[in-house]
Amino acid sequence: MENTRCFANRFSDYRGALLPGQSVKVIAPTVVATVDKILKNVPIDFSDCDGGLYDGPAGVAYMLYHVSECPLFFQHREVYLKTAKQMIDLSVRYVDAEPDINMRAAFLLGGAGIYAVAAMIYKSMGLADFVKPLTKFRNLWEVCAPINFLECGSDELFVGRAGYLCAALVLRQKLGIEILSKDQIKSICQAIIESGKQYSRRKRKPFPLMYSYYGTEYLGAAHGLSSVLQMLLSYQDMLSSAEKDLVWQSIDFLMNQEQNCNWPAELGAIIERENELVHWCHGAPGVAYLFAKAYLINKRPQYLDTCIRSGELVWQKGLLKKGPGICHGVAGSAYVFLLLYRLTGNSKYIYRAQRFAEFLFTEEFKTGSHSVSSVFSLFEGLSGTVCFLVDLLQPDQAEFPLFSVFVCTLWPL
Ligand SMILES: [Zn+2]
Numbered sequence: 390m391e392n393t394r395c396f397a398n399r400f401s402d403y404r405g406a407l408l409p410g411q412s413v414k415v416i417a418p419t420v421v422a423t424v425d426k427i428l429k430n431v432p433i434d435f436s437d438c439d440g441g442l443y444d445g446p447a448g449v450a451y452m453l454y455h456v457s458e459c460p461l462f463f464q465h466r467e468v469y470l471k472t473a474k475q476m477i478d479l480s481v482r483y484v485d486a487e488p489d490i491n492m493r494a495a496f497l498l499g500g501a502g503i504y505a506v507a508a509m510i511y512k513s514m515g516l517a518d519f520v521k522p523l524t525k526f527r528n529l530w531e532v533c534a535p536i537n538f539l540e541c542g543s544d545e546l547f548v549g550r551a552g553y554l555c556a557a558l559v560l561r562q563k564l565g566i567e568i569l570s571k572d573q574i575k576s577i578c579q580a581i582i583e584s585g586k587q588y589s590r591r592k593r594k595p596f597p598l599m600y601s602y603y604g605t606e607y608l609g610a611a612h613g614l615s616s617v618l619q620m621l622l623s624y625q626d627m628l629s630s631a632e633k634d635l636v637w638q639s640i641d642f643l644m645n646q647e648q649n650c651n652w653p654a655e656l657g658a659i660i661e662r663e664n665e666l667v668h669w670c671h672g673a674p675g676v677a678y679l680f681a682k683a684y685l686i687n688k689r690p691q692y693l694d695t696c697i698r699s700g701e702l703v704w705q706k707g708l709l710k711k712g713p714g715i716c717h718g719v720a721g722s723a724y725v726f727l728l729l730y731r732l733t734g735n736s737k738y739i740y741r742a743q744r745f746a747e748f749l750f751t752e753e754f755k756t757g758s759h760s761v762s763s764v765f766s767l768f769e770g771l772s773g774t775v776c777f778l779v780d781l782l783q784p785d786q787a788e789f790p791l792f793s794v795f796v797c798t799l800w801p802l
Contacts, residue, residue, distance in 0.1 A: 392663055396708040396757060402474050403737035411619040411743040417461055419750070420778050422631055424456060424469070428668035431765040438483035442502040442791065443493065443547070443716075447536070448767025451506045451790065452477035454513060454776050457496045459779050460717050461588055470514050477507045481522060491539055494532040496552025497768070501529050502791070510562045523568070526560070529553065536580050536587075538724070542602035545579050545612040549602075551620040553577065557793065558623055562796040571800060574677055575627045581617060582632050585639075596642040597635045606656040609668075610675025611793075613717070614643055615652075622686060640683055643676070644695060650677050650702040667706045669721035669789070673699035674707065677725055681732055681794050693732060700729045704741055712761035713749050715773035715790060720749070723777055726785060731795060739784050745750040746781055 433446050436620035442448040443558045453473035457466040478531040484500040487493050493500035533553050538544055546552045554577060557568045569577075585598030591598065599606060600617055607613030621628065628636065646652055648660045654671040669675040677699040683693035709720030715721040723745035730738035748754055764770045767790065781785035788795060 392665065392667075392706050393708045394664065394710060395667065396748070396753060397506070398642050398705055398708050400748075402704070403740040404610040405681060406707070407736060407740055408743045408747065411781070413461060416746070416778055416782055420456065420775055420782075421465065423524075423775050423778070424453070424465075424526060426453075427765045427771055427775070428472060430582070431723070433479065435483060437478060438480050439476070440766070441480075441484075441498045441500075443497045443768045443772070444763035444766035447480040447503045447583070449765060449772050450474075450510060452482065452767055452772035454506065454510050455776050455790065456779055458513065459783060461782060462779075470510065473502060473510045474514065476777040477503065477510050481525075483509050485525075490532055494529040494538075495548035496556045497791075499548060500552050501526060501556050504529075505560050506742065508560060512564055519564075523564075526556070527569065530569060530577070530601075534573075534576055534580055536584050542600060542612070544584050544600045545550045545602045545607070545617040546610065546620075547612060549617075550581050552575055554581075554620040554624060555616070558620070558796055558798075559791050559793050561802070562793050565802065567794040567802060571627060574624055578621060578624055578627050578632070579726065580630075581621060582635060586635070596639060598639040601681075605655060607671070608643065608646060608652050608656055608676070609654060609671040610678065611670035613654075613671075614639070614656075615676040618643065618794075619682050622679070622682050623793075623796070625685070626688065626798065627717055636762065640679065644691070647698075650698040665706070666717075666720070667702060668711075668717035669671045669724070670716050672732070673702050673734050674722055674725045677728060677793050678789065678792060679729055684732065689731070696729060696732060700725050700738065701743075707745065708748055708754075711757055712764075712769055713754075713771055713774040714761065714766070714769040715777065716768040718761070718769065718773070719745055720774045720777035721789075724780070724787070724789045727784055728789070728794070730784050731787060739781075742777075742781055742787055746778060 437691045448798045450473040457469040480503045484503050504522040506518045507522035560568045589599045610616045651673045666672045677696045680692045680695040687723040694719040703725045712718040723742045726738040726742040761769045776790045
């Protein structure tokens with residue numbers, strides 16, 4: 390039976406040539422036109438600032454920053470950055486007034502992500518003021534250090550500690566300076582590990598580290614084990630050898646949860662083929678980044694093979710009907726090919742990403758996909774698509790937005 394969540398992929402696979410119709414000449418004007426469309430339609434008002442980077446104006450601001458960093462869009466740089474600053478300033482004011490201090494420490498849904506992107510935009514504009522949002526970001530360290538700082542689950546990517554570490558990693562990469570002290574990083578990593586050990590013990594799990602979010606034991610990138618482990622791996626220099634062992638054991642445990650190139654959304658679930666989730670948020674397209682990071686660190690071929698298998702599944706089932714975005718849409722699928730291109734250097738993956746880009750502009754996609762609530766946002770909508778199209782033009786530097794794998798993790802810088 391056919392999977393109801395995706396369009397059938399009728400494209401022929403790579404035969405040694407990239408698609409001439411997907412050149413800079415074609416894609417760059419598409420990027421500019423899509424940005425125009427987003428800016429004409431996205432609501433920018435104080436009352437619309439909810440949603441953080443995920444589906445608020447802050448995510449649109451990040452997209453504008455990302456485009457403006459690409460030399461191909463140099464002539465738009467000034468306008469894009471100016472607009473990005475307006476959006477992020479409004480978002481900063483919004484989150485400064487957020488009464489729930491814990492939401493201020495959230496990466497994709499709250500303040501930490503907004504402050505981080507504000508610092509990037511300011512720095513890119515040459516404003517010394519970038520230190521202000523950066524200081525606000527740094528001060529959130531204390532908020533997320535206590536082991537159970539959130540009742541719903543303190544460790545995942547969107548609102549928890551893994552998210553805070555992820556934001557710090559991206560900031561370090563983009564700003565080229567140390568963001569947190571070694572001791573601060575160590576204490577957050579230790580809280581994540583202790584929290585995972587406690588949960589595993591309490592729930593009698595047969596493996597070393599496990600977490601839950603609102604009571605569900607997610608495995609994928611969005612709220613699950615894979616992105617938590619990915620962040621611990623990104624900071625592995627800060628871990629003791631016993632802690633490292635726990636992380637690597639957990640990675641291998643997660644690797645063994647694979648069911649036909651995919652991972653269930655939650656621990657222990659059985660994947661139904663015709664209804665499986667092949668999303669960045671839930672499933673192989675998000676879990677792949679953990680194994681990519683693992684492969685980059687220790688070069689064990691099984692981690693790369695796992696990524697490659699994920700890519701095969703995405704080629705078959707990644708033309709998703711849930712919109713053009715990166716969380717559970719076509720652009721999120723296509724980012725797996727750009728990841729595989731960077732891991733292997735194989736042009737086949739650029740070709741596949743080009744095909745997915747092509748599909749985004751077909752009648753079949755427009756008429757057959759479900760509507761999403763935030764059409765212009767970074768994670769669900771067109772802002773994520775724009776990031777992908779820009780990265781397709783510079784595949785040697787492509788990275789899933791705000792989810793760096795190819796970042797230097799040696800300390801100090
Ligand atoms: Zn999603």
